[in-house]
Amino acid sequence: MYCYNCGCHLSEHDFCTACGADVSVYKKILSVSNMYYNEGLEKAGVRDLSGAVNSLRQSLKFNKNNIEARNLLGLVYFELGETVAALSEWVISKNLRPEKNIADDYIERLQSNASRLASINQTIKKYNQALAYCYQDSRDLAVIQLKKVLSLNPRFVRAHQLLALLYMDGEQWERAERELRKCMDIDRNNTQTLRYLKEVERMLVPDESVRQGAKRKKEETVRYVSDNEMIIQPLNVKEPKNSGVSTLINLGLGLVIGIAAAYWLMVPAAQSKAKAEAQKTITEISSQSDAKTARIQELENEADRLAEQIAELSSEVEGFVGTGGTMQTFDSLLTTAADFVKNGDNAATAADLENIARTVNLEETSEGFQALYRTLLETIGPELSVTYYDEAYEYFRHEEYTAAIEGFTNAVYYDAANVDALYFLARSYHKNGDDGQAVETYQKLLELFPESNRVRDSRQYLRELGVTTE
Amino acid sequence: MINFEEELKKFHPSLEVEDAEDAIYNQDLTDMADLLVKMLKETEKEEEKKAKEV
Numbered sequence: 001m002y003c004y005n006c007g008c009h010l011s012e013h014d015f016c017t018a019c020g021a022d023v024s025v026y027k028k029i030l031s032v033s034n035m036y037y038n039e040g041l042e043k044a045g046v047r048d049l050s051g052a053v054n055s056l057r058q059s060l061k062f063n064k065n066n067i068e069a070r071n072l073l074g075l076v077y078f079e080l081g082e083t084v085a086a087l088s089e090w091v092i093s094k095n096l097r098p099e100k101n102i103a104d105d106y107i108e109r110l111q112s113n114a115s116r117l118a119s120i121n122q123t124i125k126k127y128n129q130a131l132a133y134c135y136q137d138s139r140d141l142a143v144i145q146l147k148k149v150l151s152l153n154p155r156f157v158r159a160h161q162l163l164a165l166l167y168m169d170g171e172q173w174e175r176a177e178r179e180l181r182k183c184m185d186i187d188r189n190n191t192q193t194l195r196y197l198k199e200v201e202r203m204l205v206p207d208e209s210v211r212q213g214a215k216r217k218k219e220e221t222v223r224y225v226s227d228n229e230m231i232i233q234p235l236n237v238k239e240p241k242n243s244g245v246s247t248l249i250n251l252g253l254g255l256v257i258g259i260a261a262a263y264w265l266m267v268p269a270a271q272s273k274a275k276a277e278a279q280k281t282i283t284e285i286s287s288q289s290d291a292k293t294a295r296i297q298e299l300e301n302e303a304d305r306l307a308e309q310i311a312e313l314s315s316e317v318e319g320f321v322g323t324g325g326t327m328q329t330f331d332s333l334l335t336t337a338a339d340f341v342k343n344g345d346n347a348a349t350a351a352d353l354e355n356i357a358r359t360v361n362l363e364e365t366s367e368g369f370q371a372l373y374r375t376l377l378e379t380i381g382p383e384l385s386v387t388y389y390d391e392a393y394e395y396f397r398h399e400e401y402t403a404a405i406e407g408f409t410n411a412v413y414y415d416a417a418n419v420d421a422l423y424f425l426a427r428s429y430h431k432n433g434d435d436g437q438a439v440e441t442y443q444k445l446l447e448l449f450p451e452s453n454r455v456r457d458s459r460q461y462l463r464e465l466g467v468t469t470e
Numbered sequence: 471m472i473n474f475e476e477e478l479k480k481f482h483p484s485l486e487v488e489d490a491e492d493a494i495y496n497q498d499l500t501d502m503a504d505l506l507v508k509m510l511k512e513t514e515k516e517e518e519k520k521a522k523e524v
Contacts (some may be wrong), residue, residue, distance in 0.1 A: 004507045022510075029502045064501040084485040088494050121487045128483045135478070162481055169474040192480070199472045 001030060033063035040069065044076055048189035049157075052076050067097050074106065080187060081156030083110075083120045123153045130162065139166055157187050164196055173203045173224075329360045333369060337376055346380040346387070350414070353377060377414070385415030389424075396424055401432035419445065423454040430461060439467050 001010045004026055008018035016023055036059030043052035056073040059066050074089035087110065090103035110117060130145035146163040149156060160183045167176035177200045183193040204224055224231050336352035339345065353376060362370060392407025405428045411421035426441035442458045446469065449455070459469045485493055 004503060025506055026503060029506060033502075060501065062502045064499045064503075082484070084487055084490050084493070087487075087490055088485075088497065091490070091494050092497065092499070117487065124484045124486050128486070131481055131483055134481075158481065158484070165472070165474065165477050165481075168472060196472065 001027065029062050033059045033061075033066050033069070035059075036062065037066055037069040037072070040072060040076075043189075044072060047187065049076050049080055049187040050190040053080075065096055067093050067101065067103075070096075071101075071103050071106070074103065078106075079155060081123075081153050081158065084124065119152055123149050123156065126152070127156065127159050127162075130159070134162070134166070139169065142166055154182075155186055157183050157190065157193075160186075161190075161192055161196065164193075164200075168196065168200060171203075173200050176200050177204065326360075326365070329356060329365070330369060332356050332359075333372055333376075337372060340376060340380065346383050349376060349380050350384050353380075381414040382418075385411040385413075385418045385421060388414065389418060389421045392421070392428075393424065396428055396431075399431070401428045404428040405432065419449045419452045419454055422448075423452075423458065426458065426461075430465070435465055439465055443467075 002008065003010055003016040003019060003021060003023060005021040006016060006019040008016060010023055010027070011017050014024035014027070015021060036055045040052045040055035040059060043049070043055055053073065053076055056069050056076065059069040060073065063069075070089050070093040074086040074093065076086075077083075077089060078086035087107065090106050093103040094101055094107065126145050126149045130142045130149060133139070133142035133145060143163065143166050146159050146166070149159045150163065153159070160179045164176045164179035164183070167173070167179065177197070180193055180197045180200060183190060184197070187193065332352065333356055336349055336356065339352070340349040353373065356373070362373065365373075388407050388411035392404045392411060395401070395404035395407060405425065408421050408425035408428055411418055412425060415421070422441065422445050426438050426445060429435075429438035429441055439462060442462050442465075445452070445458050446455060446462075462469055
């Protein structure tokens, strides 16, 4: 507490120890302010917000510098939904005490959330609009607007009160009561709310005359009007006394209904669960079956492939072992060789070799087979060649050139060095009129045996045939 | 019985956030302590006047 005259700290005396000014009245004024502050604090504690507002305003009338009272007044305004009034009190408080002031926190919290501040402003604007609608007698619009306001700020007591007043004007007493109860939850001792509530309750309770008349009747009722409807509510209705049997019947019925409900609710669920499990099992078995089918198919394919391999190998074995097979050809050649060594029969050996040459392609046989075959052929070849030459020459002399050609061809086949056989083969072609073969054979002779005594004659015949040589 | 028209007159438009500044500036902050100080100063002045006249 400071002296109003010099600003010095005041002592317990009724005068300022610094300037000597009389501060007794001043001290009383400040103590009254503090008393109102305490009263306001108590009222705010029990949610008598209207009372708190009055007390705190009184406190500030005595001492405008009572910062605690002003901050609390701001809080109470804020709780009542009067945000701008709250903000005003806190701003003034901050001006009066710029430092170590809780109002600073309140202002910062409010201003830091821009969307909330905008929402508060919207609420106020809508409330003012609703009030304007009321003055214009557009009460339905006012109700709609106030509902919007309260959805944005459910603690706005004045909006609740105005809405309740509109409901009361429309004789919607229950709705009005609901709004007023909400007001009471926020501010328990608001005179206006209490007055409205009293009126609403008066309209909701039955008439005295109606109540007295009803006493005579067996069934008492409460009658009241709400939303243009007459509500008749029976009072003191008692259950019938013969309740023993009926209770048992009711219990039985309840039991039956319960069992039926359980059956209808639980059995389908159990069936559904069983079906789901069966379906799951079927799915698993099906997937296993599919896997096994795939495996079987794979094994069948493998079996087919192996069967094909077996068939191929069998045919190969047959090629080696069977009639006309490699093994038999080998046997024939060996038998021929053995017979030749044993008997020395060139003709029989030549016949056997020709048979072998007919049954097998010599180029596809093994090296050993070919070597043995050639050895036999070279051994018996010259003698056979002479034999064939002699026979063929006889045919040549008798001008049987076709037979002669066959004989000379064999003679050349068995002894490639038999130049006479080659010469007379060419002559036989020449005589037989086969000039092309004749020229080819003459040229072959000139090429293979250039030193032979048959060369001169061969050249001469070639010239006759129109072929020039060196 | 509540008279709607009369009750409606008790409701006043709420201050919007934009109007807060004006409301703060226009608020009468004079308190009892101010009045006391003013009274005491006026009394002092009158006493000084009387003293000069005497």
